[in-house]
Amino acid sequence: MRKKQIAASVLALSMLTASMTPIYAANAVSGEIFHTTFEDGLDSWEQRGSATVTRSADTASDGSYSAAVTGRTDSWNGIARSLSTSDFTPGNTYSFSAMVMHKGGSSVRFKMTLQYGSGMSNTYSTFVEMDVPSGEWTQLANTAYTIPEGAENCVLYIETETDTVDFYVDELVAAAGNTVIPGTNPGTPSDSAKGDVNGDGTVNGADARAVVSYLTGKTDTLGAAADVDGSGTITATDLTLLKRLIFYPPVVTTTTTTTTTTTTTTTTTAPPSGKTPTEYMAEVRKTASASAPGGITSSQDTGKLTHISYFSSFANRQKGANVWVPAGYTESKQYPVVYCNHGIMGNENDMPTMGIPQIASNLIASGEAEEMIIVFPQMYTSKSSANPSGINQESCVGYDDFVYDIADSLMPYIEENYSVKTGRDNTAICGFSMGGRESLYIGLVRSDLFGYIGCAAPAPGVTPGSDMFMTHPGNMQESELKFTKEKPWLLMIAGGTNDGVVGTFPESYHNILTRNGEDHIWISVPGGGHDGSTVTPLMYHFFRNLFKT
Numbered sequence: 239m240r241k242k243q244i245a246a247s248v249l250a251l252s253m254l255t256a257s258m259t260p261i262y263a264a265n266a267v268s269g270e271i272f273h274t275t276f277e278d279g280l281d282s283w284e285q286r287g288s289a290t291v292t293r294s295a296d297t298a299s300d301g302s303y304s305a306a307v308t309g310r311t312d313s314w315n316g317i318a319r320s321l322s323t324s325d326f327t328p329g330n331t332y333s334f335s336a337m338v339m340h341k342g343g344s345s346v347r348f349k350m351t352l353q354y355g356s357g358m359s360n361t362y363s364t365f366v367e368m369d370v371p372s373g374e375w376t377q378l379a380n381t382a383y384t385i386p387e388g389a390e391n392c393v394l395y396i397e398t399e400t401d402t403v404d405f406y407v408d409e410l411v412a413a414a415g416n417t418v419i420p421g422t423n424p425g426t427p428s429d430s431a432k433g434d435v436n437g438d439g440t441v442n443g444a445d446a447r448a449v450v451s452y453l454t455g456k457t458d459t460l461g462a463a464a465d466v467d468g469s470g471t472i473t474a475t476d477l478t479l480l481k482r483l484i485f486y487p488p489v490v491t492t493t494t495t496t497t498t499t500t501t502t503t504t505t506t507t508a509p510p511s512g513k514t515p516t517e518y519m520a521e522v523r524k525t526a527s528a529s530a531p532g533g534i535t536s537s538q539d540t541g542k543l544t545h546i547s548y549f550s551s552f553a554n555r556q557k558g559a560n561v562w563v564p565a566g567y568t569e570s571k572q573y574p575v576v577y578c579n580h581g582i583m584g585n586e587n588d589m590p591t592m593g594i595p596q597i598a599s600n601l602i603a604s605g606e607a608e609e610m611i612i613v614f615p616q617m618y619t620s621k622s623s624a625n626p627s628g629i630n631q632e633s634c635v636g637y638d639d640f641v642y643d644i645a646d647s648l649m650p651y652i653e654e655n656y657s658v659k660t661g662r663d664n665t666a667i668c669g670f671s672m673g674g675r676e677s678l679y680i681g682l683v684r685s686d687l688f689g690y691i692g693c694a695a696p697a698p699g700v701t702p703g704s705d706m707f708m709t710h711p712g713n714m715q716e717s718e719l720k721f722t723k724e725k726p727w728l729l730m731i732a733g734g735t736n737d738g739v740v741g742t743f744p745e746s747y748h749n750i751l752t753r754n755g756e757d758h759i760w761i762s763v764p765g766g767g768h769d770g771s772t773v774t775p776l777m778y779h780f781f782r783n784l785f786k787t
Contacts, residue, residue, distance in 0.1 A: 269414030271325050271332070276303040276408060283410065286395050287315030297406055299337035299375040304408035307396075317407050318395035321352075321385075328389040331415030331622055335379040335437075336396060338370055342403035345369045349397050350378050354389035361386075367399070375408070377437040381448050382415050382621050384554045415622070418448045420461040433480045435464045441484055443552060443642045447621075449477050450635055481683075481713060513787065515725040519757050522728060522783045528763040530778035534600050535593025535770065540565040543590055548651040552642040553619045559648065560586045560614040561656065562595050564602055567611075569657045574664035574785040576612045576690075577644060579673025582629055582637065582697065586616040589670065592773055601782050608785040613652055617676060619643040629707045634699055637672055638713060641680050645687060661689075662724065666784050668692030670773050671740065675699055678731070678747065679713055685723045689787070692780035693731045694773045695766075698743040701750060705741070719747070720754045727787045729758040732776035734766020 274281040276293050283305060285291040294306035307317050326332060338348050350366035365383045370376040378396070385392065396407060411419045418435055435445040445464075452460045452472055464472050466479040513521070541564045550557045567573070580588040594612065601607030618626055619639040626633035644667075653660060667688045669677040674696030681691035682700075698705050701719055702712035729751075733744025748760040761779070766772040 269333075269417050271412040271414075272319075272410070273412075274410040275301055276305050277301050280305060283317050283319045283407075285315075286318040286393075286397075287312055289315040289317070291317050294406065297339065299339070299408040301408075304337075304339075304406045306404065306406055308404045310402040310404065313398045313400050313402060314395075315402070316395050316397040318393050319410075321392040321394055321412075323390075323392075326385055326392060326412075328385045328392075329387045331382050331384045333379075333381045333411075333413045333415055333417040333419055334366070334383060334394070335377060335409070335411045335419035336407055337375050337377055337409040338396065338405055338407055339373070339375045340370060340403050340405040341373055342401065343372050345371050346401045346403055346405075347399040348376075348378055348405075349399060350380070351395055351397060352383075352385065352389075353393040353395065354386065354391060356391055361389075379419055379436045381418055381436045381444055384415075384621055416448060418452070418460050418464075432463055432466050433484075435460060435480075437461065437463070441480070443484065443639060446477065446480055446484065447635075447639075449480055453477065477711070515727050516757050518727050518787055519729070519759060522730075522779075523759050526730065526759050526761060526779045526783075528732075528761050528766070528775050530597075530775045531600075534778060535596050535774055537596055537600055539595040540599045540603065541595055542567070543595060545586070546651075546655070548647060550619060550643045550647045552639060552646060553621055555621075555624065557619070557643070557648075558586050558616050560590060561652070562590070562598070562612040562614070563656070564598065564609045564611070566609075567657075571609075572657050572659045573609055573611045574659050574666070575652060575656075576610055576666040576668060576781075576784065577648075577677075577688075578612055578614050579617050579640075579667070579669030579676055580614070581669075581671030581673055582633070583626060584672075585618075586614045589614050589673070592670070592770055594777060597774070597777050598781055601778075606782045610781075610785065611652075611656055611658060613648070615640070615644065615648055617673065631708055631710075634708075634710070637676055638679065638699075640676055641683065644680065645684060649687070662687055663689050663727070663787060664785060666690035666692070666728075666780075668694070668777065668780055669696075670694040671768065672697045674731075674744075681726060681729065682714075682719065682721060685721045685726055689724075689726055690728045690780070690784050691726050691730070692728075692776055693744070693747070694776040695733055695737055695740050695768055696731065696744050696747060697740050698746075700747065703743065703746070705743070716750050717754065719750045720756050725757070728780070728783060729756070730761065730776060730780050731758060732761040732763055732766075732772050734763045734768065734772040736765050737768045737772065739768035 288311045289307050290309040292306050293303055298304040348370050349364045351364045353360055353362050355361045366378045366380045368378055433441040435448045449464055466476040541562050543560055543562045545560050547556050547558050578589050602609055617640040618636045620636035665688050667677045667681055674693035678693045678696050679700045681688050699710040700713055701716045703710050731748055751758050763772045
């Protein structure tokens with residue numbers, strides 16, 4: 239799954255009742271560090287490599303002048319500007335934008351890159367890539383690029399991937415992080431452009447983050463593309479619709495005469511055994527209960543737990559995780575994978591201490607469970623910080639953004655470094671508390687990746703609701719709590735009747751799913767609290783029914 243935002247009640251209320259602030263302010267960018275229009279000169283921009291950079295009146299995206307970049311003999315030749323550390327602090331996040339145009343006849347892939355270091359030790363970080371059609375001014379933009387920690391001698395430049403075509407540049411802007419820089423004269427976006435808030439040609443997590451930044455008062459203005467519902471104002475409704483565009487984009491097929499829109503339908507592919515997901519869930523339901531064998535979490539763990547570090551492309555930093563492999567793990571065999579998620583303010587070390595490796599070891603040894611690999615991630619995925627600031631709306635955004643991290647970075651890392659089976663039939667996701675909430679959310683929107691979903695005492699916030707900490711706007715409305723891709727083989731939710739932290743929210747998810755006609759297994763744990771008394775029975779029955787379809 240991929241791109242989300244989860245502040246106290248007052249802040250949440252302001253999100254739901256966004257003001258009538260104009261959604262587009264022409265040429266005005268809040269928090270500008272520089273804004274080069276070339277109307278009065280080159281403003282510290284210069285040639286890179288063999289290129290020649292001159293002020294030109296041939297064309298402009300706005301005003302009368304732009305910069306012409308000519309005489310290029312290599313793709314990295316272009317236009318460049320040094321970034322002073324007094325304006326651009328390593329480790330901080332900034333927003334960059336440029337309008338580019340070429341007349342090469344066919345589309346050319348442009349890149350915005352940061353060079354840092356010195357001499358032979360230079361490092362190059364490309365943070366915007368986009369195909370630019372011939373003869374059209376096109377915006378390159380990244381609203382949240384973090385300059386690497388310790389970076390020195392930073393140079394920002396625009397290049398192409400392979401072509402050496404001459405090109406023009408205009409409206410080069412740098413601003414504070416999460417500032418959406420409008421393209422010149424955007425007008426009213428077409429339906430296909432709605433949601434492309436930062437104008438980079440795709441609707442993704444960066445666009446959702448920009449809307450959250452606006453709704454929480456960190457950004458003053460947004461382009462018209464953020465007004466997804468066309469109401470004239472940007473509200474939480476636009477954020478919900480934007481998330482749907484990210485995960486369920488319309489499928490458009492074009493012929494020479496017609497354009498046909500195809501609606502994604504739910505599939506129920508039967509496994510080799512011939513059972514459908516509904517039949518398999520009914521079979522599991524016969525044995526699932528609120529109890530687990532005594533001592534199952536305290537017996538010997540026969541597997542091996544290893545801490546790993548991987549690069550998160552969404553957070554733009556290294557993140558940690560623990561990987562558990564069963565006894566006898568060998569590269570000559572492939573194993574299905576479970577991603578097991580921790581609670582809020584926790585990390586990758588929490589769930590192993592709740593007896594999860596012991597449960598798996600026991601079930602595998604008794605032949606009740608398949609041999610599997612278990613990954614314990616650090617869910618919090620933020621570009622601006624490695625750890626949440628507390629239990630608030632902003633922190634919840636970082637947890638929701640794990641939907642991008644797990645699909646784009648963590649899963650590829652595991653598949654590259656461990657001997658794993660791939661595909662949704664061999665991949666499960668589960669968790670406790672906030673980890674249960676994110677497992678449910680990710681399982682819903684990325685059911686193409688996960689065929690098994692387990693939620694122990696899932697926290698509120700997948701749908702709107704209020705708890706002791708805040709008012710949650712919800713990642714989706716109650717009517718949207720459903721699978722619009724493939725049905726899972728197993729969706730299991732457990733909630734304790736004596737849970738003083740998330741209360742009856744787990745049962746609320748059960749009731750909403752029931753109203754929406756989504757098959758699942760609900761386990762109510764008598765006297766269960768927000769602890770192992772609820773986690774253990776869920777994980778025991780979940781693990782023993784994985785990967786058997």
